[in-house]
Amino acid sequence: MSAASLRIALVGNPNCGKTALFNQLTGGRQKVANYAGVTIERKEGRFTAPSGRVLQILDLPGTYSFDATSPDEQITRDVLEGNYPGEAVPDLIVCVADATNLRLHLRFVLEVKRLGRPMVLALNMMDAARRRGMVIDVDELQRRLGMPVVETVAVKRGGAQALIARVDGEVPTAAPAQPDDAASRADLHVQVRQLLAATVTMPRQTAAVDDALDRWALHPVFGLAILAVVMFLVFQAVYAAGKPMTDAIGNGFGWLGEHLASGLPEGPLQSLVVKGLFGGLGTVIGFLPEILVLFFFILVLEESGYLPRAAFLLDRMMLSVGLTGRSFIPLLSSFACAIPGIMGTRSIQDPRDRLTTILVAPLMTCSARLPVYALLIGAFIPMHSSRQRRTCIADGAALVPYAQAARHCDRLVGAHQHLLEAAHRRDPRADGADVVYFQLPGAAAGRHPAGDRIQLRRLPGSRVAIHLRAVGL
């Protein structure tokens, strides 16, 4: 570490924009979302200030007080106290506070101040505060707190200029450290009230829009109905929006494989290219649109602030199965991927609740598992069913030669009558299967009423392969 580098830690209450500020300063891409407990681990970034000095910025989990009750808060406390293994005490603490919510956030600022370390207060979300008509007398706040105070808007380009200028300057001198005991804790609230009275004018407590939205979103009946509809739409949209793209990708790769293969002699190499490379790639990449659409919706939900509300509505129900409303967010994000879901449980305070959520999270179907399911279904679900006539088979991954497909089916359905017929005639091994056709105008792929899909492709050497993607019943 060069002498010129300065270690800066970002601390503050949960959801005040520390990570947004960190990303803004370091150009990082750490996760930002609108609920408490997003950051659950210390993250480090570097940033070269205009003066040429290298600043090492540390993003930390949000914490309401130093009385850490959850593992993520413990990390913040350990780092600030110098107890974090391999981590020196930061040279400068940047305490981030949500300007719209100073009553809560200033208390923590005062708590940090007692550590007696050089610190700067960043009043973040100044855009939201101004919109609400709040006026904050920064000079007065600065004087009363005895530390530099800067205004920031972490979500706006250039919104951290004042902070950069401040931390690039001289390190402010620290107030003397003060002991932390029960009596002085109660005192903090009194100090906060005095500070607020002297420096902040607030026309109203909350935004009127939020109130109106919450009246509906948290209504005992409509709230639950809205939640059900939102969840239904999200998961429905994954397939509604993802399927056409998936089909296009599958078809594209199939087409590409055929065209490349037509230049190759028939044999293992051609089969590797057509079935293995392009068939396989088409199927696996075909799931990408579904995954992206799901991620998109989870992102929208996270940023909208709806998730804590859903957690509120579901708390009692989750309680009856031994979970808590707080489990909802990690469980929902486990649909995107279980690993961040499990890590997200760190912000659950109760160790038992945390463990149960961790154990349940992997049972959520993460989107990357869809191809695996398709593969396993193809491998383990028997093709023949004695109880019912099987209209077609599912293979999930590869192009299946006609005869092989036909042997597993009682009926084969498809859009391309002439191809199916020709193949049926040519392939004597396929006897016994009943061939049914239906025609979709101009479509290359047919959709059977039962919902399965068959694709016929002319392979080099005029064989016909059938690409079946879903389980047909």
Added chain:
Amino acid sequence: MRLSELPKGAAAVVDRVDDAHDADLIAQRLRDLGFVEGEPVRVVALGPLGADPLLVQIGSTRFALRRSEAARISVCVETAP
């Protein structure tokens, strides 16, 4: 009066937070969150099942509290309804 008994929408002022047992972490956390004497509180919404949890607004922050947690907070109703 306990915060858990406060009707929805009624304004009240926090009196104190009582420890349910020795070294009550939840009570300590509630105090850290700002449930201290003299702070105005309001119950904004109630959970759909058994009116649990409660959504409590203190200042401009909203916290969801379980009934058992809200019962630790004693409040005084400001004005007669």
